[in-house]
Amino acid sequence: xxxxxxxxxxxxxxxxxxxxxxxxxxxxxxxxxxxxxxxxxxxxxxxxxxxxxxxxxxxxxxxxxxxxxxxxxxxxxxxxxxxxxxxxxxxxxxxxxxxxxxxxxxxxxxxxxxxxx
Amino acid sequence: xxxxxxxxxxxxxxxxxxxxxxxxxxxxxxxxxxxxxxxxxxxxxxxxxxxxxxxxxxxxxxxxxxxxxxxxxxxxxxxxxxxxxxxxxxxxxxxxxxxxxxxxxxxxxxxxx
Numbered sequence: 001x002x003x004x005x006x007x008x009x010x011x012x013x014x015x016x017x018x019x020x021x022x023x024x025x026x027x028x029x030x031x032x033x034x035x036x037x038x039x040x041x042x043x044x045x046x047x048x049x050x051x052x053x054x055x056x057x058x059x060x061x062x063x064x065x066x067x068x069x070x071x072x073x074x075x076x077x078x079x080x081x082x083x084x085x086x087x088x089x090x091x092x093x094x095x096x097x098x099x100x101x102x103x104x105x106x107x108x109x110x111x112x113x114x115x116x117x
Numbered sequence: 118x119x120x121x122x123x124x125x126x127x128x129x130x131x132x133x134x135x136x137x138x139x140x141x142x143x144x145x146x147x148x149x150x151x152x153x154x155x156x157x158x159x160x161x162x163x164x165x166x167x168x169x170x171x172x173x174x175x176x177x178x179x180x181x182x183x184x185x186x187x188x189x190x191x192x193x194x195x196x197x198x199x200x201x202x203x204x205x206x207x208x209x210x211x212x213x214x215x216x217x218x219x220x221x222x223x224x225x226x227x228x229x230x
Contacts, residue, residue, distance in 0.1 A: 042220070042221075095216065
């Protein structure tokens with residue numbers, strides 16, 4: 001059963017520390033999305049890639065966040081330096097075309113729950 | 118923005134009852150999707166309806182789409198306690214080819230045994 005995997009599942013860190021989150025998309029999916037979910041803001045799109053190229057990262061604070069796809073099996077999201085307001089659940093999702101409709105169904109990972117103290 | 122809005126924000130019903138959630142959006146779409154999120158988990162795709170479709174069924178799920186009103190509804194029939202979750206609608210943007218989805222804030226459904 002193909003799934004998106006994310007590591008770590010939980011992360012507690014102190015303000016100012018670097019945080020790296022990793023995602024392994026479903027094999028064969030060519031689009032990867034990073035989302036952040038909080039009670040206040042809901043689900044926010046941070047960045048996404050197609051065929052490893054960044055398509056849009058306008059939702060991401062550029063001064064501290066960076067997203068990359070070193071290869072087709074790994075996507076990373078880094079926060080440096082981290083701040084308490086970054087505390088949230090970060091989801092990775094990978095995309096699959098839906099039966100020729102052209103619209104991508106997204107498959108979400110279990111998320112990384114980040115707490116910055 | 119295109120972000121969808123679900124209504125109500127929270128819904129509480131008894132097992133066996135039907136649950137109806139609504140979604141409104143702003144711009145023209147190609148498709149609309151519904152997702153479910155159980156507490157502490159990632160979102161799971163439930164169903165997709167295309168802009169040229171008016172109704173779609175999948176098991177106990179029934180989705181309708183009214184593009185003239187820019188709205189959709191998700192009906193869960195004969196609900197079960199296991200249906201307790203948050204439900205999100207997600208739309209694309211017909212004016213864009215980038216393939217991103219716009220998610221609403223979700224409806225929290227609680228089904229009491």
